[in-house]
Amino acid sequence: QSALTQPPSASGSPGQSVTISCTGTSSDVGGYNYVSWYQQHPGKAPKLMIYEVSKRPSGVPDRFSGSKSGNTASLTVSGLQAEDEADYYCSSYTGSNNLRVFGTGTKVTVL
Amino acid sequence: QVQLVESGGGVVQPGRSLRLACAASGFTFSSYAMHWVRQAPGKGLEWVAHISYDGSNKDYADSGKGRFTISRDNSKNTLYVQMNSLRAEDTAVYYCAREIVATIGFDYWGQGTLVTVSS
Numbered sequence: 684q685s686a687l688t689q690p691p692s693a694s695g696s697p698g699q700s701v702t703i704s705c706t707g708t709s710s711d712v713g714g715y716n717y718v719s720w721y722q723q724h725p726g727k728a729p730k731l732m733i734y735e736v737s738k739r740p741s742g743v744p745d746r747f748s749g750s751k752s753g754n755t756a757s758l759t760v761s762g763l764q765a766e767d768e769a770d771y772y773c774s775s776y777t778g779s780n781n782l783r784v785f786g787t788g789t790k791v792t793v794l
Numbered sequence: 795q796v797q798l799v800e801s802g803g804g805v806v807q808p809g810r811s812l813r814l815a816c817a818a819s820g821f822t823f824s825s826y827a828m829h830w831v832r833q834a835p836g837k838g839l840e841w842v843a844h845i846s847y848d849g850s851n852k853d854y855a856d857s858g859k860g861r862f863t864i865s866r867d868n869s870k871n872t873l874y875v876q877m878n879s880l881r882a883e884d885t886a887v888y889y890c891a892r893e894i895v896a897t898i899g900f901d902y903w904g905q906g907t908l909v910t911v912s913s
Contacts, residue, residue: 684856686838719899721839728889728906729831729839734899772839776898781844781853783829783898788838 687712687773687786694792695763703789705756705773711784713754717776720749720758724769732771733758760791768793796820796902798890803907806880816873816890816904824848824868827893829900830875832886842888843875857883880911 688706695701705712705720712718718736721729731740733749736756746761756775760767773786802814816828830842843864844853852864863876873890887908891900 717898721900723839728903729891729900730903731894731899731901734894734901735897740901774839774841774899781851782855783841783844785831785839785841 684777684782684784687775687784689771689773689786689789691787692790692792694794695760696794697763697765699763700759700761701763701791702757702759703771703773703791705758705775705786707754707756707775707784709754710779711775711777712751712756712773714778715776716751718749718751718756719774720747721772721774722767722769723772729772763793765793767791796892798892798902798904800888800890800904800907803888803909805910805912807913808881808911810880811876811878812880812909813874813876814888814890814907814909818871818873818890818892821892823866823871826895828866828873829891829893830862830864830873831889831891831900831903832884833889833906834883834886837886840886844893845873877909880909882911885909885911 720733723729736751737749797819799817845864865874887906889906890904892902894901
């Protein structure tokens with residue numbers, strides 16, 4: 684159950700786009716279309732932003748989009764806004780016994 | 795509105811036990827699988843355990859297997875985790891989270907309860 688690999692940090696100016704990668708293996712990210720993404724502001728609970736690789740829950744702005752290629756999933760935040768500054772975590776189903784795994788987390792800074 | 799409220803955290807000595815609870819409201823609790831997820835201070839999220847909607851299926855991360863037991867009481871709309879033989883590395887904020895119906899992902903989270911394992 685090794686954590687999925689994310690870059691520690693990413694940044695962009697307001698209005699720009701930032702893309703965060705999430706790399707796993709064929710046993711998790713690459714094997715299933717069950718990648719989800721969470722936003723976490725300091726001291727707060729995580730919030731679901733994307734599920735099933737690219738689906739947005741109601742209320743999540745369409746500036747947030749997800750994709751996957753092979754063993755790597757990606758979250759793109761377009762039109763960066765100050766409130767997007769937060770930690771972002773990916774998560775994947777691992778296919779065995781309902782196990783789940785999270786990514787190492789990426790701190791997004793809006794310059 | 796959906797609410798998940800954790801309780802039971804605190805300071806506990808290594809080797810001791812603690813039971814956390816998560817009170818659910820605003821939805822039909824008995825229809826949803828539930829999870830515990832933890833976050834050590836300054837660290838990332840770590841999945842802990844899963845329980846099916848009816849309690850018949852339970853799964854654990856290796857870190858808690860044999861020490862943690864997840865359970866639920868659908869008559870009380872409450873999720874639990876019993877944590878035994880606690881270690882310093884179990885120190886974390888523990889969140890309960892609801893599984894999205896008919897798919898995989900955590901759509902609602904509680905505010906978390908802090909467990910500190912220290913002598």
